Structures are given as structure tokens and as C-alpha cells.
Amino acid sequence: MIADQTLDIERAAGILKLLGDKTRLSMMRILSEHDCCVCEFTEIFQMSQPAISQHLRKLRDVGLVKESRRGQWIIYALNESHEYYPFVKMLLNTLPSQEEKLKELERQGKRISCE
Amino acid sequence: MIADQTLDIERAAGILKLLGDKTRLSMMRILSEHDCCVCEFTEIFQMSQPAISQHLRKLRDVGLVKESRRGQWIIYALNESHEYYPFVKMLLNTLPSQEEKLKELERQGKRISCE
DNA sequence: TGCGTATATAAGAATATACTTATATAATGA
């Protein structure tokens, strides 16, 4: 049996709805370049920690990102084994690099996890 | 000056939010194969006419689709000159063909506009 | 053990979204 290259419309819509928020979409683009922890996102987006955690939870609930603990920090990363990962990755690749935001954190000495 | 291939994250998020609804995403996929009028969509989705019109209005407001009148009917089509059309088209191409839905309409003698 | 830091979760409020019903507009055809 040959796998269908196409995606279920309803599930694809669910993914796109999640990505259709500028904070989450930026998070995903950042994660497509580097793993990150929650406190870095709060710095980058200048948003409250609960707000950031709640966005990450939504992404995690559908399996688009995964988490792992490193000491006090929870490191988030794209889940490359998600069924729709190739689709999501292709999509993220059309967006501008967010490297500058991470570089800025480094200059401020606020970079934690990602190397 | 060479055009940047990447998209503004905020605008991209706006597009993805619109596509992140299964009705609108299906509509866009259908339009990527054939132009369609409102009454065909109401048949396909078994939704009220105002509900369909309101979805189409959102897509039109950001310029993803365009309309033209043919007699009583308003024909909707993808707007191929939209700045993000290549992005949207690529995305729609990953979704399964909706040809069957239109064929079914034809069998029922409810196909109007599209050839 | 107790404190500080990082994170998650819960509850509540403001706003956005997607329908509904009612009505308006435009074209067709008798």
C-alpha cells in the first residue's frame, strides 16, 4: 500500500488554525531553527509566562511540539515525527528567519537553552 | 532590488487563520480546481446561504478570492494575483482533490457555473 | 529543609468567531 501524499482537510484545518496566530506561528518558526525554553519566549514576545505556556500547550496537545526537561527549564522543540511535520516544515520555511530575535537575547545575556 | 521570498509573519498568520476553518479550507481547495458559485457551496456543505456568503466574504476581504457576476450567479475564483497566492496554492496542493464533490453535484443536476 | 526560579494549570473576563433569522438588493422571465 502506497501512502497518500495528501492531508485530511479537517485535520489540516486544525493545524492551520493553530498556526493562524502570530505568536504561535513565530514560536514555530523560531523552533524550526532552534530549541527554546519558556522563559526565552516570554522575553522575545514580551508576554506573560502563563500566556506563553498556554500557547505552547496548544501546540503540544496536537503534537506539533515536544518538551523535555533540563534542570529547571523545559525545552521545547518541533516534533519531527508528527505526521504533518513535512507540511508544517515546508510552511515554516517560507517565513523569514527569526535568528535575530535569538541573537538579541544572547546579547542581553538571556539566552538559556539552545545551542 | 530582489524580492524577498519570505512572507511577513503577521500577514501569514492572518492568512492561515482564515484557512484554519474546515469549511473555508475546503472551499479554497475546491476553487483551486474550479470556479464555483455560492449555491453550489451551499449544496456541497449543506449549510445555509448566509453562512456560506459570510465565509466567502472573509476570503474576499483579504483578497484570496475574487467574484464576478454571471447573470443571477456570483462566481467565485481564486485570486491568482494575490501576493501570497503561490504560498496558498502550494498549501492547497497538499490537500486531497475535491473533484468528487463537484461530480456528485453534476450527477444531481445541480452544477451551475464551473467548466 | 526552606527559598528562589521556572513552569503549569485553573478560573474569570473581554473579545472574536460562526452560526441563526430576518431583510435588502439584483437579475430573470412570465
Next chain:
DNA sequence: TCATTATATAAGTATATTCTTATATACGCA
């Protein structure tokens, strides 16, 4: 001209979304 059909728009409602604030949990370290 009038009735019918196709479509758009407005107003209202139910639900979803995205914050906020308050609190709980987990780890590291003195």
C-alpha cells in the same frame, strides 16, 4: 410589472479564544 431565484448584509446568540490573576508543582541550591 411582478414573482422567483441568487446573493449580501444586519442583528442577535452561543461558543471559542486569548488574555489576566492567582495558585500549584518541580527543581536547584544554601
